[in-house]
Amino acid sequence: MLNITNLKASVEGKEILKGINLEVKPGEVHAIMGPNGSGKSTLASVLAGREEYNVDGGEVSFNGDDLLELSPEDRAREGVFLAFQYPIEIPGVSTTNFLKTAVNQVREYRGLEALDAVSFLSIMKEKMKLVEIDQSLLSRPLNEGFSGGEKKRNEIFQMAMLAPTLAILDETDSGLDIDALRIVANGVNKLKSEKNATIVVTHYQRLLDYIVPDFVHVLYNGKIVKSGTKELAMELEEKGYDWIKEEANSVV
Amino acid sequence: MSQQVDININQLFIDKFSDFEHQLNGQKTLPIHDLRKKALHKFKELGIPNSHEEYKYTNFKKALTKNFTFNQLFKSKNDSSSFGNDYIINELEGNVLVFINGQFSESDSHFKSDEIDIKPLANAYSENPDTIAQHFGNYSKNNEDSYALLNSTYCNNGVFAQIGKNKIVNTPIIIYYISDARADEAVSFPRNLIVAESGSESSIIEVYSTIGEKNSFSNAVTEIVVEENAILNYFKILNETEHVYHVGLTQASQKKNSTINAHSYTFGGGIIRNNLHIAQEDENCTTNMFGLYLLNGNSHIDNHTEVDHKRPNSYSNELYKGILDEKSTGVFNGKIFVRREAQKTNAFQSNKNILLTNDATINSKPQLEIWADDVKCSHGCTTGQMDEEALFYLRARGIDKDKARAMLLYAFSIDVLKNVTIEPLKKYLDHIIAQRFNQEEL
Known part of the structure; x- marks a missing residue:
């Protein structure tokens, strides 16, 4: 589904990703871990098409398409979803109106008819249950005045509505208490299928107790320096990142 | 001619x-x-x-x-x-x-x-x-x-x-x-x-x-x-x-x-x-001032407002917003006077502008003159381009750039409209704003 080959990226002239290789197949859950500043969020941003990042080299193919050639909106329409680490507050735009526009633009791109208000609302009701989000939250302006947990829940709700094939969760656990974490993780798990894949970007192993990864990759200094299974995440939780850094630095 | x-x-x-x-x-x-x-x-x-x-x-x-x-x-x-x-x-x-x-x-x-x-x-x-x-x-x-x-x-x-x-x-x-x-x-x-x-x-x-x-x-x-x-x-x-x-x-x-x-x-x-x-x-006066200006071409708009608090326990609140496109120019000058006698005055002022081109300009000048010492006054003015972060957020959900831009400009504008309580008037203003940004109405 997703094939990243030797991806290099920089922001404001500073090289951050220094050659990432990663293959993600349908049905898989990949965790990207690593210390602060290792490039985890940059990777998520580059995949979603954030324009302030420059791609300096490498390739990313998504279901056979050159992902890097696509605009952010076309990536979303092709099935890539980024759950933001810091969801943006947008006063004046209600979550419902925003999502209706988004869902229908995605449908139009895929050659499907626009949903009318009734069918949109019925899908919305169904997905709301999934992520345990309240109607009152959705009629408010997008994320405005939402708590950290509400924002993250709204991200997962949007993900449910857009039904992506590849979901990238960027530090979705940050700022969440354990109850909110459980609700968010449950939502993600319920959305999982054999056809879609998830990349979980996180600093801590905590989230991975709930969203169990098939593969764990450790990003350090712009490269994946170690890959393994969920046991690797346990080991990181126990021992911290220093041994990874030492290992990586000694190789160089 | x-x-x-x-x-x-x-x-x-x-x-x-x-x-x-x-x-x-x-x-x-x-x-x-x-x-x-x-x-x-x-x-x-x-x-x-x-x-x-x-x-x-x-x-x-x-x-x-x-x-x-x-x-x-x-x-x-x-x-x-x-x-x-x-x-x-x-x-x-x-x-x-x-x-x-x-x-x-x-x-x-x-x-x-x-x-x-x-x-x-x-x-x-x-x-x-x-x-x-x-x-x-x-x-x-x-x-x-x-x-x-x-x-x-x-x-x-x-x-x-x-x-x-x-x-x-x-x-x-x-x-x-x-x-x-x-x-x-x-x-x-x-x-x-x-x-x-x-x-x-x-x-x-x-x-x-x-x-x-x-x-x-x-x-x-x-x-x-x-x-x-x-x-x-x-x-x-x-x-x-x-x-x-x-x-x-x-x-x-x-x-x-x-x-x-x-x-x-x-x-x-x-x-x-x-x-x-x-x-x-x-005493005890309440003054609300709401303004919106949407300009393009070579239009020039100048809003000068002045509220003079002369006696105690009064309140004023001001919100003026503007979007300037093409070569349009704008001026906002907001005077707030709080006289010596006007203790316990609360006065707030906010002016927010979005410039859509490099040729558009705005001169925004808050002018607060306060002689009383027990007052609460604040002012803020922001002038900037489109919020790129917000734009990216909408695009990352599959909304094309033009549409996302329209949604944001519309949302920025109708923020002022929520203070209009006469429904047909609100509808009329909303229609003008929506048309301006090629956006569906409320």
Whole structure:
């Protein structure tokens, strides 16, 4: 589904990703871990098409398409979803109106008819249950005045509505208490299928107790320096990142 | 195109006064004519501002000199039959008074005087001499604004409205000032006097529009007095083209426990200057000021607002927002005075602008002068480009760039609209904003 080959990226002239290789197949859950500043969020941003990042080299193919050639909106329409680490507050735009526009633009791109208000609302009701989000939250302006947990829940709700094939969760656990974490993780798990894949970007192993990864990759200094299974995440939780850094630095 | 004949604009306005007097006929004997003469006298001294501080960024002199002949300063009566009623705000019902090139159009107007004493101002000079004597020119008399003086010199008609004690009037007063600039340039000096007596509640809507492609100049003054415990909602709406020059002063005086909600919407124009001056004369006054300006082309908009807190325990809140596209320019100047006596004043001001091109500019100047020591005042102004983070967020959900941009600009604008409580008016404004950004309506 997703094939990243030797991806290099920089922001404001500073090289951050220094050659990432990663293959993600349908049905898989990949965790990207690593210390602060290792490039985890940059990777998520580059995949979603954030324009302030420059791609300096490498390739990313998504279901056979050159992902890097696509605009952010076309990536979303092709099935890539980024759950933001810091969801943006947008006063004046209600979550419902925003999502209706988004869902229908995605449908139009895929050659499907626009949903009318009734069918949109019925899908919305169904997905709301999934992520345990309240109607009152959705009629408010997008994320405005939402708590950290509400924002993250709204991200997962949007993900449910857009039904992506590849979901990238960027530090979705940050700022969440354990109850909110459980609700968010449950939502993600319920959305999982054999056809879609998830990349979980996180600093801590905590989230991975709930969203169990098939593969764990450790990003350090712009490269994946170690890959393994969920046991690797346990080991990181126990021992911290220093041994990874030492290992990586000694190789160089 | 307009004639490129330079004129001495100051001399012209002085010289035309005798012509004006001639066509006033019997009205010359009324007391207000003395006010006209006094105003002219003062205008002679001051003239049209050229490099005056208050008009630093907004100079009409060149535009008036180059684009107008002022040959027909006092046009004969027109009627709207030849241009239909496109200027009317759909579904907005109320007491309607229509003026075409400054002249009252009886056939287009319909109003009832049961709840409000409402009439063309020209009739009030003789029919309501006491109210005129008490209030007319009283609130702008200390104003040394040349344009206000020019209006006081040449004003003849507009709206007189006196809202009786404790009258809660749900039907708004809607004043349409139409410039018919199809055949020739249009010049007018609209003048309104609104007296909201104690305990009353009412709404006044001034709508300015122009028909035709020739130049138009309107110079307006609205005087408002809001007596004790009264509430007045005031709207000024300009939906104009690049051939339109407008300068207007709204001067309001608030008495104890009174409330003014002032709304200003400007959607285009050549050069537009809105002066909004509100004086809180007594305690416990509430003043809300909301403004929105959406400009493109070479439009220039200047909003000068002033709230003067003179007595304790009062409140003012101001939110002005603008989006400037292409080569348009804007000015926001917000004065807040808190006098020594005005302890426990709360005053808030916010001006937010989005510039969509490198050629668009805005000069935003908050001006707070505080002499009291126990007050809460804050102001903030932001000017920037589109919020790229928000834009990316919407695009990352599959919304194309143009649509996302439209959604954000629309959302930025209607933030001001939420303070409008007259539904058909809100719908009308929403429609204009939505169309501007090619966006679906609320």
